[in-house]
Amino acid sequence: MRSNLEAAGFDARFSALVLALGAIWVALAIATDGVFVSPRNLYNLSIQTCVTAIMACGMVFLIVARQIDLSVGSIMAFTGMMVAWTQTNKLGIEGNVGWIASIGVGIVGGLLLGLFQGWWAAYRGVPAFVVTLAGYLMFRGAAFLVADGQTLAPLSDNFQRLGGGLQGSIGPAWSWLLAGVGCAALILQTHSARRSRAAYGAKQHPLWADVLKVALIGGALLAFVAVVCAYPDPSSETESGKGIAVPVLLLLVIALVLDVVARRTRFGRHVWALGGNPEAALLSGLPTKRLLLQLFMLSGALAAIAAVITTARLGSGSHSIGQMAELYVIAATVIGGTSLTGGTGSIAGAIVGALLIQTLDNGMVLLDVPTAQRQIFIGLILIAAVWFDGLYSKGGRK
């Protein structure tokens, strides 16, 4: 079964994950009398998934390279406060210069925190677990200090659209246009990949498998756009649908770029090689320390982007955002098939993993499960995911 799937170019683990997600959705739809699959809830779910998924994209690289970043939630809090502070105390909330610059400040802040942690981990040999656990504490404290524990508001209206709330989506016309462009690009990409392999006489995946793959991905994209366009936008006078939320758009762009980085660039190849065999990476002359440093910086920048979305959604800067984000992010990454032993993982898997964990969270809220029980359940899911990873890797080695 597994080898048949893989011969056709389907990753067995990813396929299993998508099927599991589908089963959970069906179960939740039944348990909530259809509330779970209502356009309104799915739109909210798509926004809830973004923050976790964006950071999970960076965590994939780190865990593949046998590192970890426990500080992402605290980096979120600190950079989110920096973004809000820049708007309320420095550049003002009128016009567009202020909020755009504030995002720049946040991302540069995230890069610097990543640089700091990466330097200790890569060049001073302190285990990433320890460095980022310290960062977890330090950056949370630093977030408090930015405004002495106060909440910073109000923020720029245009900035708040990044959170996906009021006027925080691109409307049906643009959504359908993007979906169309996406499907066309998918077909072109698949076609040119097949032509390139044919030119070298290399082994092809069966044509039906590639067609099925394009149909599934394109179908999922179109279905998603149909759902978010079916959710009426309360702020629009014409009662048109909301369309794709701005944070989801951000996630799609980040995921697309990082997926290409992971699979089609030297940087990605070197990170995967480093995770597969650090000694081989060193003997092959790869700049292993610099790679690690860059990975921590990537994680810091992504946490800052997640902070921008969260802060925009709240409409204020709070030092308490991102609590337990590291757990959700790591859980999403591992559920998505990134192995804690290093060397394997994918961006697509991490995003589906994030969707799965937010689905559980969202579903439990709909079912009135209290916070305490939800925490216990998510914790158990994390253990189960790592346990499954161990089983799966052992099975693969036989």
Next chain:
Amino acid sequence: MSAALVEVVDVSKRFGGLQAVDKVSCDLHEGEVVGLLGHNGAGKSTLIKLLSGVYPIDSGEIRVRGKSCKFETPADARAAGIETIHQTLALAENLDAPSNLFLGREMRTRLGLLDSDRMEHEARQVIQRLNPNFKDFRKPVSAMSGGQRQTVAIARALYFNARILIMDEPCAALGPAETRMVLDTILRLKREGIGIFLISHDMPDVFEVCDRATVMKNGAVVDTVKVADVTPEDVLGMIILGQKPAAKVA
């Protein structure tokens, strides 16, 4: 004799209190196989790690084609034309054969992205010349047999037209058929004018493919002999006792 490809002159390397390599001198010429022999811990592996740029040398000199070289990183040694097949093979087990073959020297498209199809094509040419039974170029190294892994490691060294090759116990983990493949490859490369340093514990292998043998003990060179002039017993005596063979002393 042709000009020396590699000359190692009085090279030393110390790790804390251990003199791992002690004023070692040896050389290698075109189309020549020089065996590096000695006990475990005699300093062979350290010496080849100095030659392949893994560690910098403390003192002495390494000359490649008469030119003095300072290797700070493995990339420097590769740039000087020295390819090394490490005993551990140094393959990333999660990646497939083409990815490993081009690791650190990937081919890219005009857009700067990895040109995976071209790398697979090139990998197929060089690997199937070594081992015609090698078919699946998409499977990760972790799913390969010992011989297939060795093939990938050798192919990686050959693809970039190295004139100087270092092989650290290439047959240690292989069955008889695969050992034969490696020895035949060594003989073929020798005919093509490539110089090879071969580390081995296996006397029949050494006597079949090597022209000269440099024997080390406790980090220093015992002696370098022409294989044709000595018997396996002489060489074993050098390895175990650290003494030059009687015939030569006399």
